[in-house]
Amino acid sequence: MRIGAYLGFHWIYQERPETEWPRSLVHKTYLASLPPASNLSTPLxxxxxxxxxxxxxxxxxxxxxxxxxxxxxxxxxxxxLNEDGLTWERYLATATYMSSRAFPSKLLDLPSDSEMTPQSTRIDGVSKPVLLPGVDIFNHARGQPILWLSSLVSTPNGSQGVPSVSLVSSSICEAGSQLFNNYGAKPNEELLLGYGFVLDSNPDDIVNLRLGIASLPGPINERLQSKGLDARERFELKRNGEVDKRLLEMMRVLLGGGSEDDEVEDDDEHALHEKEEREMQLELDVLGMLGGMLEDKLEKLRAGSEIKVVDAREEVRRMCDVYRQGKTRAFRLRL
Incomplete structure (x- = not known):
């Protein structure tokens, strides 16, 4: 929010030429280089x-x-801040800049010497999104080999190094060709929501599942809590068909009513056989429930595609079609 307010004040003071420009607002040129709201293409x-x-x-x-x-x-x-000039439209624009252009703040955790430190070798800590003017101009290319480097660069007139951030490509770049960054492996759902673009046939498209149960009986809630599970958690189904063990365990608890089987004596073959049958049936019920959830989501996607929308921009329509096709493909791969 603070970055949104800071950038917003630049616009406010541009509308007040009779007011002295605050010395703390030093990114007027940077803000002018960013695309106007009319060019932003996220779903908001x-x-x-x-x-x-x-x-x-x-x-x-x-x-x-x-x-x-x-x-x-x-x-x-x-x-x-008691400032009406910080309108919703302006905050939406600055928040969109943050979602589409920000870097992790840990990139600025510079080493104490002048050596370059690859980001991959750092110890992970608390990181927040930050804007790095100039470094954020590059478009995304999936799979592009890019190394993010932080360093202290010595200068002829300074005793201390100047902080520097570099994006280094390990591939050959021809003269006159576009230079790219790599935002990481992101599904089209994330790219469209945060950046305003999609990739054709994106192999990183995923399937997310959440049970979405508003209220549960006490015994089931207690059982879930005892296992460290939360019915509101969202799970990702991998392309290889592997299902998160926590999701499977949560479904077992829900379908089992939250109760636990009584202990069975090892020499009681009849009781052991009945327990095995119950466990087998529960696993079949879990798989059936999982398949039903996937079928339901796929059907909603199909039904949604039949809604006729006439007055839509062609690029918006194209992005939504690519997103829906990729999502449908991802669901079918997992069924």
Whole structure:
């Protein structure tokens, strides 16, 4: 929120030429280099009609959640800073800049000497999104070999090194060709929501599942808590068909009613056989429930694709089609 307020004040003071420009606002040139709101293409900039192109998908709910979250943050800023010029439209733009251009702050954890330190060798700590003017101009290329380096560079006139961040490509770049960054392995759902673009046939498209149960009986809740499970947790189904063990265990608890089988004596063959049958049936029920969830989501995607939207921009329609096709492909691979 603080970065959003800081950038927003640049716009406010641009509208007040009679007021002295605050010395603390030093990124006027950088802000002017960023695309205007009219060029931003994340779903929060879609029209109501265009949002219908996301019907039946997880992304539509994610867009609504993000709008509520950012809108609340915008209200807090206006209230605390008592500045009506920090409008929702301006906060939306700065928040979108952050979601699409920010780097992790741990990139700025510079070494104490002048040696370059690859980001991959750092000890992970608490990291927050930060903007790095100039470093953030590069488009994304999946699989592009890029090394992010932080260093202290010595200067002829200074006794101390100057902090430096470099993006180093390990591939040959021809003169006149575009230089790319690599944002990491991201599914189209994340790319469209945060950046405003999609990749054709994106192999990183994933399937997320959440049981989404609003309220559960006491015994089931207690059983889940005893196992460290949360029914609100979201799980990712991998392309190789592997299912998160925590999701499977959660489904066992839900289908089993939260109860535990009584201990069975090792020499009681009849009781052991009955227990094995119950466990086998429970596993079949779990697989059936999982398959049903996937079929349900696939059907919602199919039904959503049949909604006719006339007044949509062609690029928005194309991105939504690519996103929906990739999501459908990902579900079918896991069924």
């Amino acid at each position: 900039y879609f029209t109501e009609s265009e949002l219908q192109l996301l019907s039946g998908s997880n992304l539509l709910g994610a867009v609504e959640d993000r709008r509520k979250e950012w809108s609340a943050e915008s209200e807090v800023l206006r209230s605390i």
